[in-house]
Amino acid sequence: MNAFDPGKFEEEAQERWTHAFESNPSKLEKCYLTVAYPYPSGAMHVGHGRTYIVPDVIARFWRMRGKQVLYPMAFHVTGAPVIGISKRIAKNDPQTIHLYRDLYKVPQNVLEEFTDPLTIVRHFASEYQRVMTACGISIDWRRKFTTVDPTYSKFIEWQWKHLFEAGHVIKGAHPVRYCTVDDNPVGDHDLLEGDNAEVIKFTLVMFQHGDAFIPTATLRPETIYGVTNIWVNPNVTYVRALVDGSAWIISQEAAEKLALQDHTVEVQEEIAGRDLIDKSVSHPLCGKVPILPADFVDPDMASGLVMSVPAHAPFDYIALRDLQRAGKYTQIKPVPLIKVEGYGEIPAQDAVDKAGITHQMDSRMDALTQEIYSAEFSKGKLFDRYGGKPVRVARDDIAALMIGKFASEIMYEFDTRPVVCRCGNRVKVKILHDQWFLKYSDPAWKKQVSNHLGDMALVPPEVRLEFDRTVDWLKDWACTRRVGLGTRFPWDTTQLIEPLSDSTIYMAYYTIAHKIRDIDPRLLTPEVFDYIFLGKESIELPEKKKLEAMRKEFLYWYPYNFRFSAKDLISNHLTFQLFHHVTIFPKDKLPKGMVVFGMGLLNGAKMSSSKGNVFLLEDAVSDFGADTVRMFLMGSAEPWQDFDWRNELVISTKKQIERLFNTVLESKDADGEPHDIDRWLISRLQSHIERTTEALTNFQTRQALQEAYFGIDSDLKWYRRRLAENSDGSRELHTLCSVWIRLLAPFIPFTGEHLWKELAGEGLVSFAPWPVANKKLINTRIELAEELISRTVEDIESIRKLIQMTPKSITISLAPVWKHEIFLLIAKSNDRNTVIKEIMKDDAMRKRGREATDAAKQCTTLIHRLPPHVVEPLVREQINEKAVFEAAKIFLEKEFGVPVHITDAESSEHAKAATALPFKPAIIIE
Numbered sequence: 001m002n003a004f005d006p007g008k009f010e011e012e013a014q015e016r017w018t019h020a021f022e023s024n025p026s027k028l029e030k031c032y033l034t035v036a037y038p039y040p041s042g043a044m045h046v047g048h049g050r051t052y053i054v055p056d057v058i059a060r061f062w063r064m065r066g067k068q069v070l071y072p073m074a075f076h077v078t079g080a081p082v083i084g085i086s087k088r089i090a091k092n093d094p095q096t097i098h099l100y101r102d103l104y105k106v107p108q109n110v111l112e113e114f115t116d117p118l119t120i121v122r123h124f125a126s127e128y129q130r131v132m133t134a135c136g137i138s139i140d141w142r143r144k145f146t147t148v149d150p151t152y153s154k155f156i157e158w159q160w161k162h163l164f165e166a167g168h169v170i171k172g173a174h175p176v177r178y179c180t181v182d183d184n185p186v187g188d189h190d191l192l193e194g195d196n197a198e199v200i201k202f203t204l205v206m207f208q209h210g211d212a213f214i215p216t217a218t219l220r221p222e223t224i225y226g227v228t229n230i231w232v233n234p235n236v237t238y239v240r241a242l243v244d245g246s247a248w249i250i251s252q253e254a255a256e257k258l259a260l261q262d263h264t265v266e267v268q269e270e271i272a273g274r275d276l277i278d279k280s281v282s283h284p285l286c287g288k289v290p291i292l293p294a295d296f297v298d299p300d301m302a303s304g305l306v307m308s309v310p311a312h313a314p315f316d317y318i319a320l321r322d323l324q325r326a327g328k329y330t331q332i333k334p335v336p337l338i339k340v341e342g343y344g345e346i347p348a349q350d351a352v353d354k355a356g357i358t359h360q361m362d363s364r365m366d367a368l369t370q371e372i373y374s375a376e377f378s379k380g381k382l383f384d385r386y387g388g389k390p391v392r393v394a395r396d397d398i399a400a401l402m403i404g405k406f407a408s409e410i411m412y413e414f415d416t417r418p419v420v421c422r423c424g425n426r427v428k429v430k431i432l433h434d435q436w437f438l439k440y441s442d443p444a445w446k447k448q449v450s451n452h453l454g455d456m457a458l459v460p461p462e463v464r465l466e467f468d469r470t471v472d473w474l475k476d477w478a479c480t481r482r483v484g485l486g487t488r489f490p491w492d493t494t495q496l497i498e499p500l501s502d503s504t505i506y507m508a509y510y511t512i513a514h515k516i517r518d519i520d521p522r523l524l525t526p527e528v529f530d531y532i533f534l535g536k537e538s539i540e541l542p543e544k545k546k547l548e549a550m551r552k553e554f555l556y557w558y559p560y561n562f563r564f565s566a567k568d569l570i571s572n573h574l575t576f577q578l579f580h581h582v583t584i585f586p587k588d589k590l591p592k593g594m595v596v597f598g599m600g601l602l603n604g605a606k607m608s609s610s611k612g613n614v615f616l617l618e619d620a621v622s623d624f625g626a627d628t629v630r631m632f633l634m635g636s637a638e639p640w641q642d643f644d645w646r647n648e649l650v651i652s653t654k655k656q657i658e659r660l661f662n663t664v665l666e667s668k669d670a671d672g673e674p675h676d677i678d679r680w681l682i683s684r685l686q687s688h689i690e691r692t693t694e695a696l697t698n699f700q701t702r703q704a705l706q707e708a709y710f711g712i713d714s715d716l717k718w719y720r721r722r723l724a725e726n727s728d729g730s731r732e733l734h735t736l737c738s739v740w741i742r743l744l745a746p747f748i749p750f751t752g753e754h755l756w757k758e759l760a761g762e763g764l765v766s767f768a769p770w771p772v773a774n775k776k777l778i779n780t781r782i783e784l785a786e787e788l789i790s791r792t793v794e795d796i797e798s799i800r801k802l803i804q805m806t807p808k809s810i811t812i813s814l815a816p817v818w819k820h821e822i823f824l825l826i827a828k829s830n831d832r833n834t835v836i837k838e839i840m841k842d843d844a845m846r847k848r849g850r851e852a853t854d855a856a857k858q859c860t861t862l863i864h865r866l867p868p869h870v871v872e873p874l875v876r877e878q879i880n881e882k883a884v885f886e887a888a889k890i891f892l893e894k895e896f897g898v899p900v901h902i903t904d905a906e907s908s909e910h911a912k913a914a915t916a917l918p919f920k921p922a923i924i925i926e
């Protein structure tokens with residue numbers, strides 16, 4: 001008994017696939033697909049599953065289309081996260097232990113060894129390989145490596161030599177995101193929260209208060225002339241601290257932050273915020289102003305105190321107005337200082353009033369603040385008594401004046417908060433000295449990348465804008481770390497190259513990874529790589545034969561055709577790799593395309609390992625079978641859309657595969673003679689082949705499954721319905737099954753291999769030729785006839801439901817010739833509005849009068865409703881409706897269980913017959 005047993009299919013196929021996907025240069029055209037290699041610090045979840053299955057489906061598709069396909073995989077183990085994990089496990093941190101023991105199911109004896117970070121990555125790397133294999137991902141595992149292999153480090157050193165020589169590696173002092181617990185700069189991958197936060201530069205305006213300064217942080221120093229007060233939060237405890245020897249009053253948080261930004265900070269005492277209220281401060285540029293209370297002042301924002309400019313800042317305006325409505329501080333008036341087109345004398349008041357905002361908590365306040373900020377920056381001018389300069393000039397001038405004369409300092413802070421490290425600590429901005437950077441801010445380098453981006457295929461096309469923006473906005477990147485795993489930085493070996501900087505050109509390394517292993521790493525000088533990748537000859541190259549073989553591999557495979565990755569990597573990895581490629585490789589070896597993925601959701605919520613909201617891929621495979629997991633992930637959304645994993649929906653996918661399995665087994669040996677309905681089935685099949693092929697060429701996995709599975713499945717249902725009684729179908733079904741299995745093989749390769757064997761197909765279905773549509777088998781006449789019948793059947797069914805009586809007979813009444821003429825004229829016409837007038841110019845039609853204009857209107861509506869794939873052929877090829885229905889009479893009578901009459905509407909006495917239209921006969925149920 002051949003039962004549906006996915007587990008068995010998986011076992012059978014795995015055995016036959018050993019070494020099958022190892023790919024070598026050949027005479028065939030190559031197709032090289034790569035996906036961002038994983039950082040193996042935990043178990044794979046279904047979101048990871050999609051990341052590797054999409055390229056696999058595409059790889060399998062192109063393999064069947066006769067290309068030499070390379071799909072390699074490696075493991076990125078560079079960086080600090082795994083070190084933090086091992087430390088937390090060593091400390092028996094309950095949350096970490098829970099994650100690894102209960103969620104990732106690491107056996108106790110293995111977990112005990114996780115105090116060594118390398119053990120963690122090795123364990124999960126082998127888990128990844130095992131689970132990817134279980135999912136049927138067709139990887140050439142010979143090329144696997146990790147980023148701490150000595151050979152890989154040699155490659156990275158070579159890469160950096162070129163970056164350095166091109167002037168892209170620089171040393172300097174820069175503000176960076178920093179974790180004081182890890183004592184390390186923090187990359188995007190090291191963050192739990194706040195990966196969109198940018199470091200921005202504030203000016204501290206130094207107000208004098210007794211013998212101390214109260215610094216307020218601002219992005220708009222020019223507004224000092226309009227300051228009416230400063231704000232302090234009465235519920236916060238501030239500190240008095242000696243900063244570089246002078247006394248400042250700031251928040252506790254600010255004291256810690258300033259200490260990371262080149263200041264010596266010594267906290268002396270605490271000061272309650274409420275004790276500062278109603279005291280006063282002064283500044284040479286605005287004179288003496290009072291200190292007022294405001295709950296909105298955030299101690300974690302820069303210095304923890306802010307100046308108030310109610311004429312130009314909506315928040316300040318409303319806060320002051322609220323106090324004044326309670327009868328306090330009524331003597332304070334907003335002081336305008338900037339003239340800006342489109343606003344009244346006091347822009348903040350103007351904007352708040354226009355928007356109808358009544359309180360501080362209104363959600364539109366941020367947008368309104370931004371709006372005034374932009375308007376004043378782009379079009380505003382200071383009043384003449386303040387110098388009369390445009391805001392964009394005055395801002396920098398006044399900041400410079402304050403720093404030069406009035407003790408102001410720069411302070412760096414994030415634009416959004418919180419920013420949280422993976423270790424749980426709040427990330428701060430630190431100024432690093434002697435820090436190495438990649439100079440992504442270099443306009444010439446940016447230009448090179450922009451130029452190349454223009455030549456690349458980007459999928460979906462919308463992401464182009466985001467890439468352009470990233471290139472434009474990228475700033476210098478701190479490229480080394482003190483702590484972690486990875487390659488030593490060649491110009492300071494106490495430092496390591498950080499993870500986003502050693503993972504940019506490894507796609508080239510894959511081409512040689514399985515061969516370079518045979519060479520002693522000590523022999524791998526930069527000259528060796530210059531030869532392999534750039535073809536530069538030099539004397540005394542070692543192991544020349546081996547190097548030649550590697551050069552051949554590189555030349556065959558490179559550049560890669562498509563790189564797949566998630567959309568959150570556009571702002572770093574996907575763009576970084578372009579910067580590095582344009583520096584190192586010649587034009588003909590630059591990347592050709594990228595496919596960017598959407599996010600994974602689990603029951604509607606974002607998947608996140610750190611938050612425990614994940615479903616493990618391995619559990620999914622053992623619960624549902626690998627093919628079900630694959631087909632669900634590919635069919636529920638296109639790769640660039642977000643997908644949502646829901647177990648209840650996955651179950652129905654499993655049933656669909658089972659139905660396919662049963663259908664194929666039932667149909668493959670049918671041996672009846674082919675009839676018109678068989679020709680219809682095979683004709684339809686050609687368009688399914690064509691559309692599946694087109695969809696997969698465009699990476700549309702969902703669309704491809706719609707055609708390849710649901711399209712054919714629904715044809716088969718109709719086909720079975722239309723078969724004569726006691727017929728199992730014709731031998732054409734064998735052809736259909738063979739095509740069907742091959743179209744689905746990239747999605748469900750395990751079931752595919754099993755069924756392919758059942759069909760006595762040659763070799764593995766994974767390498768079987770992809771079906772090609774045969775235009776000669778397309779029979780428009782038969783397709784139109786079936787379309788007419790199925791539409792009429794649907795009409796009869798809906799009428800029957802409506803009238804709710806037991807019918808005794810059904811009459812199908814066909815439209816007369818003159819209506820066909822009208823139909824045709826309208827369908828052919830470009831202008832469907834004037835065509836009715838044209839028709840009515842004809843004598844015969846005019847004689848019909850109202851009847852003809854009505855028919856013309858009805859035909860217009862009908863043509864509008866019919867899909868183009870029906871209307872277009874109808875114009876070319878008239879069908880004989882009478883013959884079609886006569887031939888289907890037996891079928892219709894069987895379907896409805898009553899006699900069916902086919903009549904001409906013109907000879908019918910039934911009033912309803914007059915409504916008959918071409919392709920839509922009148923139906924009379926009696």
Ligand SMILES: [Zn+2]
Nearest residue numbers: 179182421423
């Ligand atoms: Zn940390």
